[in-house]
Amino acid sequence: MTDTIWYTRCPVPTSVGIAAHLGWFDEEFAPDGIAVASLQDGNNEAVRSSHIDHSLRHSFRQGGSIPALWAKSQGAATSVIGLTWIDESQLILALPGSGIRTVRDLRGRRIGLPSRPGQRIDIFRAAALRGFLGALSTEGLGARDVELTCVPAADMGRAEVPGLGAHFANPSSVTSRSLYAAEVGALLRGEVDAIYVKGSLGLETAHLIGARVVIDIGFHPDARVRINNGSPRPLTVDTAFIEARPDLVRRFLRRVTDVANWGRDRPAEVLDFLGQETGSTHAWLRLAYRDDVHRRLHTGLAPDAIAALSHFKDFLLEWGFLPHDFSVPAWIDHSVFERLAVAA
């Protein structure tokens, strides 16, 4: 018996986030007497931590791939039923006066990697490392050519701010604004020479501190350069839920995939929702996600996206972020999508 379906997403552009804002999940499952609840709304820490470890039953997650890959690697019984690939700005920032103008100038310099030792999976450290390696690779450089420098970030940000819920549909869009606070501080104090930021918040961060963008790899023609936590993003669900109620999983996925068609003719509305997810204005969103982001909300299981996820898993494993190896193709469950096609 299923009385609640949970979902969670990152404060970034996702189809799940848009479907939630549109009220589609409530609409879909209300006739069944099933409540649809966001992990972000939960007051229970165990519920919220499922955003990372996916321990909750009957729960969907669309967001960064690092926690999803980590959860699977450490034994969470999840399946990927869809992938979205919404490219976004991914910037390497330095300060004017640092002498760093191009990727080549990063050679021998201190690369800032945020470190949150208390966390089971250090998502943003992995993402920053990947971003730097992607940027360095464009000039044939690698990790050995730079000095990887730890930026303690454990104490920064994500503090609960009372009353945010009264003003914001998604309070995470506010608390997540401090994501790069530690890196920015280290850069300005001269403890590191370059940092990695991404998305609309990343661009706003560059503006705030008057930085130099060394490179934006977010739209690099070679996908291997831009594959990272957000590109692509998996839609995961607990496997037991697929087995027990494939019908409910299929209906959820249907609502998520419908967002692509809904958004195609609604650029302004899509940006409104992305603004509620990220806290950014349309102008910054267009800059970070490009003018056609409303046409890139597709959720599917494209072979190149699956290959990218597999490639990224290998990177995380190589750098010690994952406890165990596993097969990404075997993690993908095509059955829900196939039933979707039959039902359509």
Next chain:
Amino acid sequence: MSVDTIWYTRCPVPTPLGIAVQEGWLAREFAADGIVLKSLQDNVDAEMRESHFDHHLAHSFRQGGNIPAIWARAKGRDTRVIGLSWTDEFQGIIALPGSGIRTPRDLQGRRLGLTRHAVSIDFKRAAALKAFETALAIDGIGLAQVALLDVKDTPRDGGDAPAYPNPFGGERRHHYESEVAALLRGDVDAIFVKGVLGIQVLHMLSAQLVIDLGSHPDPLVRNGNGTPRTLTVDASFIARRPDLVARFLGQVVAAGHWAAAHPEEAVAYIGRETDASSEWVRYGYGAGVHRRLQTNLDDSAIAGLKSFKDFLLRHGFLDADFSVDDWIDPAPLAVLARQLPRTGT
């Protein structure tokens, strides 16, 4: 006297004048007279743009922060205040987490950052000083018990300038870039930031909010560059064409009424002026911000204007003292009151 152009200027903050411009009311109001409305923000040379601060241009209205208006008046510029608007906003003194600064009392003996700009009237510096003085006074602390430190605000240029894409076109630095850099580098222990941009900075730095003066119950604590904002016009324009001045004011007043009746649109407008989403606008200016765009000459707003003038005089920002009462000309507003309420539409 024939008038072919009326100039206006306003700050990138919530102003009823901005709404009247955006809705096209001002242009329409004067189109039949063959009068063109021109903004000081649009394609004018630096000398003309300076009128935003020194109000030297004839036939020009300004609605914005009171510091430049007070300064221009103290310099002898013959302007009149014909309306005041008081839109409360976030006014935060912020410090870094781990600095040990949690309340205004903790600022004692610490270094407070005051930007120094190479401009005719350093309104940001004055606004920050006012905030520090007011916050400290709440705990009975004087400015002498803190270290006021200059934060230079010189745009970097040449080959090693900042380089980032931004949606504004051309170069537009973040309003608080210098303050933020000084705080993060550890040059200063606390800075002042305000409005929606200020509260965004608070969150992006994960900073400690020491005090939000903007939410204090005492209006004289909330008194700042933007509280109240002045609507000023050159006195000679009132003397020669009181009819045009009253009609201009009528549209600005109507914009405040329109905003109160159109919350969503008013908030979206403020978002465009301040580069913030509607949610952030309500967060930074209050859920009732659409009702706080009225232009009037309320006693409390006049009291705030006087208090701020005294503050600026006390700290040497003004050339000379002057009478705020004499500066205010209630006649145009009185003309409006005698007419039927205008809708602006």
